[in-house]
Amino acid sequence: MPRLIATRAVLGVLTLLAVSAVIFICTQILPGDVASAVLGQQATPESLQVFRQELGLDKPAYIRYFSWLFGVLHGDFGVALTNQRTIIEELRPRFLNTLFLASYAAVLAVPLGVGLGILSALREGKLSDRVSNIVTLIAISVPEFFVGYILIILLAIDWPWFPSLATVFEGMGLGERLYVATLPALTLVLVVTAHMLRMTRSSVLSIMSTPYVEMAFLKGLTRTRVIARHALPNAAGPIISVVALDLAYLVVGVVVVENVFVYPGVGQYMVDAVAKRDVPVVQACGLVFAAVFVGLNTIADILSIIVNPRLRHPR
Amino acid sequence: MTLFGHRPPLFAKIGLAIVAINLLVAIFGPWLAPYDQSQSVGDTWAPSSAHMWLGADQIGRDMLTRLIYGARMTIGIAAATTALSFLIGITLGFTAAVVGKWVDVVLSRVIDIMLSIPQLIFALIILGVFGSSIPVLIITIAVLDSTRVFRLARALGVNLAVLEFVEAARLRGEGLWWVIRREILPNAAAPLISEFGLRFCFNFLFVAALSFLGIGVQPPYADWGGMVRDNAPAINFGLWAPLYPALAIATLTVGVNLLVDWLLSIDARPSGAQAEM
Numbered sequence A: 001m002p003r004l005i006a007t008r009a010v011l012g013v014l015t016l017l018a019v020s021a022v023i024f025i026c027t028q029i030l031p032g033d034v035a036s037a038v039l040g041q042q043a044t045p046e047s048l049q050v051f052r053q054e055l056g057l058d059k060p061a062y063i064r065y066f067s068w069l070f071g072v073l074h075g076d077f078g079v080a081l082t083n084q085r086t087i088i089e090e091l092r093p094r095f096l097n098t099l100f101l102a103s104y105a106a107v108l109a110v111p112l113g114v115g116l117g118i119l120s121a122l123r124e125g126k127l128s129d130r131v132s133n134i135v136t137l138i139a140i141s142v143p144e145f146f147v148g149y150i151l152i153i154l155l156a157i158d159w160p161w162f163p164s165l166a167t168v169f170e171g172m173g174l175g176e177r178l179y180v181a182t183l184p185a186l187t188l189v190l191v192v193t194a195h196m197l198r199m200t201r202s203s204v205l206s207i208m209s210t211p212y213v214e215m216a217f218l219k220g221l222t223r224t225r226v227i228a229r230h231a232l233p234n235a236a237g238p239i240i241s242v243v244a245l246d247l248a249y250l251v252v253g254v255v256v257v258e259n260v261f262v263y264p265g266v267g268q269y270m271v272d273a274v275a276k277r278d279v280p281v282v283q284a285c286g287l288v289f290a291a292v293f294v295g296l297n298t299i300a301d302i303l304s305i306i307v308n309p310r311l312r313h314p315r
Numbered sequence B: 001m002t003l004f005g006h007r008p009p010l011f012a013k014i015g016l017a018i019v020a021i022n023l024l025v026a027i028f029g030p031w032l033a034p035y036d037q038s039q040s041v042g043d044t045w046a047p048s049s050a051h052m053w054l055g056a057d058q059i060g061r062d063m064l065t066r067l068i069y070g071a072r073m074t075i076g077i078a079a080a081t082t083a084l085s086f087l088i089g090i091t092l093g094f095t096a097a098v099v100g101k102w103v104d105v106v107l108s109r110v111i112d113i114m115l116s117i118p119q120l121i122f123a124l125i126i127l128g129v130f131g132s133s134i135p136v137l138i139i140t141i142a143v144l145d146s147t148r149v150f151r152l153a154r155a156l157g158v159n160l161a162v163l164e165f166v167e168a169a170r171l172r173g174e175g176l177w178w179v180i181r182r183e184i185l186p187n188a189a190a191p192l193i194s195e196f197g198l199r200f201c202f203n204f205l206f207v208a209a210l211s212f213l214g215i216g217v218q219p220p221y222a223d224w225g226g227m228v229r230d231n232a233p234a235i236n237f238g239l240w241a242p243l244y245p246a247l248a249i250a251t252l253t254v255g256v257n258l259l260v261d262w263l264l265s266i267d268a269r270p271s272g273a274q275a276e277m
Helices: A002-026 A034-039 A045-055 A061-073 A087-122 A127-141 A144-158 A174-180 A182-208 A211-218 A223-260 A266-276 A279-307 B010-032 B063-099 B101-115 B119-130 B134-161 B164-171 B176-212 B224-237 B243-266
Strands: none
Touching: A002 A061, A002 A279, A002 B101, A002 B119, A061 A279, A087 A127, A087 A182, A087 A223, A087 A266, A087 A279, A127 A182, A127 B243, A144 A182, A144 A223, A144 B176, A144 B224, A144 B243, A174 A182, A182 A223, A211 A223, A223 A266, A223 A279, A223 B119, A223 B176, A266 A279, A266 B119, A279 B119, B010 B063, B010 B243, B063 B101, B063 B134, B063 B176, B063 B224, B063 B243, B101 B134, B119 B134, B119 B176, B134 B176, B164 B176, B176 B224, B176 B243, B224 B243
């Protein structure tokens, strides 16, 4: 098993390396280059030349890639084109904000989604299961911003319990921070819980149709006992992947939700940079999101290797 | 009423009705809309009245008119994107499955790496580099989405490519393209059609999300995601303006999903394919 885990971890690192290369290549396929895109039509050849040297664009692409990667590994993402600030200084507090929002949502959504999913599988075909099927189908079909605005109308305007703008700043107390971020977190919770519920339900149900579960039923065990002792241990692997997939989905859903509630996170930073076509910032944010995504998937795979009873004893 | 030789249940009928109405509105929009899409006919966020059923938007244009024109733009882009994505995904997926060997390995690895970057983030990077315009939007989303289609098409193709009739066609000396078009495609059509519905939903939401973020369809074109964004400040006055386009988006995706759910239940698809979103 340790070997399997090590292989998976190495694979994760390799994936991350490949992803960084893809992100770098994406910013190189532009007709012309960043310099001409930034300076626009009015640029003289001389100013282009100077700007190119400033950005290091006169060096070959692979050298720029490695120097960029080397910088990133040391926490140096370069300088934003639009306001000349160092990216890492802007990125760090925003990243912590995003992490805070995502964890807030995850702490509520994971137990809720998995719990209700198992419950739904237990009560397959009953009225509550059918209702939850339709409700969750609707919840995963509607865009996040729709859920967000409905929540604003209900919980910030009609019943003004929570603020509609999630303004957080440094030095804010934890309690206040939690209060202010309630609506964005709730939006994420609703969307992610629905998705997690559906996937948990279907992975538990697919195990329920295996021969050993049928055998357990034929022995005369109760439905609860069959699920708790026979189905769930084997469903743990798939459920962990479901949770990881949804956490990864959370990381992306955060981009839209941050923009609905004007929450100062990486998502908002990235969207602003895209609108201004500030390529180094876009690169940095993209890499951060992709790294979290790849990291979560790798951790999930490693966890499902650990919980898999078949791999516990070396042969 | 029967469809594909089956009687659709109530939910599927609702889905079908929603999809049909949206398609009709998208096609015949300019003849249905009461005003011109850029004509200002009332005050900012004027309440709904007899001549403006849903009120006005942030600069006094008729909300209903904008919604009707927006249907054209949003549904049109999503449909074009999905069609292009299927063209790319199916071609590459079947080629990988039929040719096999290094073509399959190279394509699959490249797609694996692309799939390990979240789609929205990938799209943001590309739009950040190229700037946003409708062709860039369509091509970007189509290429990113085709990775999912590739996966399904390859999986279906691999199972079909080993069957006798494909073998026979190859031994007859038929070319790669002929084998794909005449032997593989017809046998993989059923699951691909329901996948088309799901991918359409996804791309539709994707376009709407990008426009909502301000980096999708650019003004002056009406599109649903952009309308939500433009009217968003109204929410603080308790006005419903941004909810109409958001509701339009939500209704159509729920409709397509209801329809696809039923289609999936009538043709048993390979398990697990539905789980991927």
